[in-house]
Amino acid sequence: MTESIVNSKPFQWTARFLARFGLSGKGLVIAVPTLWLLVFFLIPFIVVLKISFAEAMIARPPYSKLVQGTESGFALNFSFLSYQYLVEDGLYLAAYGSSLRIAFFSTIFALLVGYPMAYFIARSSGRWRNILLMLVIMPFWTSFLLRVYAWIGILKGNGYINNLLMSIGIINEPLVMMQTDFAVYIGIVYTYLPFMILPLYANLVKLDGSLLEASSDLGARPFTTFLTVTLPLSLPGMLAGCMLVFIPVVGEFVIPALLGGPDTNMIGRVLWDEFFRNRDWPTASAVAIIMLLVLVLPIMLLQKAQDGQNRSETL
Amino acid sequence: MSAQTQLAADEKPWRRPGEKPFIRIKKLTKKFGDFIAVDDVSLDVFRSELFCLLGGSGSGKSTLLRMLAGFETPTSGTIEIDGQDMAGIPSHERPTNMMFQSYALFPHMSVEQNIAYGLKRDGVAKSEIADQVADMLGLVQMSNFGKRKPDQLSGGQRQRVALARSLIKRPKLLLLDEPLGALDKKLREETQFELIKIQESLGITFMVVTHDQEEAMTLATRIGVMNYGEIVQVGEPPEIYEYPNTRFVADFIGSVNMFEGRVKEDDKDFVRIESQEAGTEIYVGHGVSCSPDQKLWFAIRPEKLILNRKRPDGDSNILKGMVEDVAYMGNLSVFRIKLDSGKVVKATQSNRVRRDDEAISWDEEVYLTWDETAGVVLQS
Structure with missing residues (x-):
């Protein structure tokens, strides 16, 4: 079929026309995403990088120019003030630390909750599998903000949990859950769970059932089979899921802002404050650049995990 | 040519009346919903036999094998191996091992680790495992490949590793599901004779499932021809070929x-x-x-x-x-x-x-x- 398309006259005319401008079909296909990444990722990144080396000032835009025209030509005005500021003020380091900590533990919790769910979905029969997958994806149908607000209603002092526990008589005073790290963890794990479950499911569903039978046949109890066969073979899926949760959670802004208290000091919130409250764009940009550098390692891990997934598919 | 010629007639246990069978399958039936995969099969297999279950796809031969391994539960009927009733015994406790059609080698383990897997589960000492793995690698002529991963092996080499892995625990009964199916013709013919040699040197009872009648003729001491879940004829290869009992068998073999x-x-x-x-x-x-x-x-x-x-x-x-x-x-x-x-x-x-x-x-x-x-x- 493809043969007949390639051999058709219009196809060959188009190809010849494009070739006149040095474009092959392959080049054209790659050009679209390349252009997209260039315009919407690389250029904004360079802009942010540029601002991070500027100085804050009351102006429009609120930062100094990097290249300034002088009488003898122009001068470069690089300032490392924002970066210096980040290192000197303990607030920023603490915020990075706490973001990484919260992201790390949320990832662990999401893995602990998500793995059994993904495993169960992958092992259930065809019809059930689709229903369960649908249930995992369904929260995306409503607004993320709305769902986080709903958690306020559940966790607050006179919310559902406290009302229930008090009506049964287990507690006399309402538990303080809102505006604590606990609420932030709940919100994050709840929100990011699908990102853990889906790559894990994609990995586990491909697991060759005959490997499990072979393990059992060679004398392994079901739990041993899980530890020696299922778990190691699902590592790429676990890694992918963990990184898909960890990377965005580090920069998460909305959940700590809505569910967290004043002590919840995450880098996303600091970033917001710098941009919109202090209008200190250079410092905010520096915060963003450093966050990117911090995330380079997990992003590389994610790449590796995806490579691993692809390799196991071709095997 | 075939294995049974190496046994004198009076050594053939199935010809001696009153000889106690090693594997005794009685009135075994397996239904999947309305579909009857194995239909009231009774079969005796004797110690050190190389028994071939021969049949087309969907004839129930693989299901029968999987019931012996403990992967499927019979709907009715019994399986006895060496006098022991297999009902309710899970696959990891059965004295059987299986060589899978897809080989089912663990992709994250080296050849050595794959072969050692069964012994490790039994808690055998490390040095003992190393010795036995080395012996096994020698037996299947794979001594130089112990450190490789399965994806670095050819089809024939994987087949050898799978065989070694299923033999290392010296099972009472080795089940082989289309053991040579994935090999090309030349390699298959060579491997057939090797398989017979290994079976004779270890004395383990083999039960082979195959759809290839030539393979069955070459390997088997006896063949059981299956059709629609039933065993239609059991006999030595010449008997099956020269004295088929139905048109189906006559037509299926040769x-x-x-x-x-x-x-x-x-x-x-x-x-x-x-x-x-x-x-x-x-x-x-x-x-x-x-x-x-x-x-x-x-x-x-x-x-x-x-x-x-x-x-x-x-x-x-x-x-x-x-x-x-x-x-x-x-x-x-x-x-x-x-x-x-x-x-x-x-x-x-x-x-x-x-x-x-x-x-x-x-x-x-x-x-x-x-x-x-x-x-x-x-x-x-």
Whole structure:
């Protein structure tokens, strides 16, 4: 079929026309995403990088120019003030630390909750599998903000949990859950769970059932089979899921802002404050650049995990 | 050629009445919903046998094997291995090991780790495991590949690793699911004989599932032919080939010419069959339990037909036809001969000389004849 398309006259005319401008079909296909990444990722990144080396000032835009025209030509005005500021003020380091900590533990919790769910979905029969997958994806149908607000209603002092526990008589005073790290963890794990479950499911569903039978046949109890066969073979899926949760959670802004208290000091919130409250764009940009550098390692891990997934598919 | 010729007749346990079978399958049935995969199968297999379950796809042979391994629970019936009832015993506690059709090697483990897996589960000491793995690698001629991962091996090498892994625990019964199915023809033939050698040196009872009748003939001490979940015939390879008990078996094993006919004369020492399809009277030189005028089938293998340009003497067992096609296969030539009745008969002749200018060729009129005991009379 493809043969007949390639051999058709219009196809060959188009190809010849494009070739006149040095474009092959392959080049054209790659050009679209390349252009997209260039315009919407690389250029904004360079802009942010540029601002991070500027100085804050009351102006429009609120930062100094990097290249300034002088009488003898122009001068470069690089300032490392924002970066210096980040290192000197303990607030920023603490915020990075706490973001990484919260992201790390949320990832662990999401893995602990998500793995059994993904495993169960992958092992259930065809019809059930689709229903369960649908249930995992369904929260995306409503607004993320709305769902986080709903958690306020559940966790607050006179919310559902406290009302229930008090009506049964287990507690006399309402538990303080809102505006604590606990609420932030709940919100994050709840929100990011699908990102853990889906790559894990994609990995586990491909697991060759005959490997499990072979393990059992060679004398392994079901739990041993899980530890020696299922778990190691699902590592790429676990890694992918963990990184898909960890990377965005580090920069998460909305959940700590809505569910967290004043002590919840995450880098996303600091970033917001710098941009919109202090209008200190250079410092905010520096915060963003450093966050990117911090995330380079997990992003590389994610790449590796995806490579691993692809390799196991071709095997 | 085949393994059973190496045993003297009186050493064949299945020929000795009263011999205790090693594996005893009784009235075994497996249903998946309405579908009956294995239908009331009873079978005895003896110690150190290399038993082949032969059948087409969907004949239930794999399901039977999986019930022995403990991967499927029988709907009814019992399995006994070495006197022990297998009901309720999970696969990881059974004295069986299986070599999977897909080999099912653990992709994240090296060859050595794969082979050692079974022993590790039994808590065997590390040094002991290392020794046994080394022995096993030697046995399957893979000593230089211990550190490799399965994806760095060829199909034939993976097959050897899978065999080593399933043998290392010295199971009472080794189950092999299409063990040579993924290999190319040449490698398959070599491996067949190696498999027999290994089986004989270890004395482990083998149960092989295959759809390849040549493979079954070469490997097996006995063959069980399966069709629609039932075992239709059990016997030694020559018995299955020369004395099939149904048209299905005759047709499934090798190729065969089948003529429908009616009993014309039934005597203690011979039978005469009238067959319109054959266009001749068929004379069978031994007694057949049948009634006069009964409908039956006469089956004869292509290699047992003798080709002639001149009409042979006598008035029975002579077919006349036209050579429609000659296929030169190297070692033999296959003739397709169209009879006057329209039926096409296959006959083979071995090519004894390198070049035969007198050879029978296309569009020649030929006569076919056969020895009076060369064919089989089938009732169903």
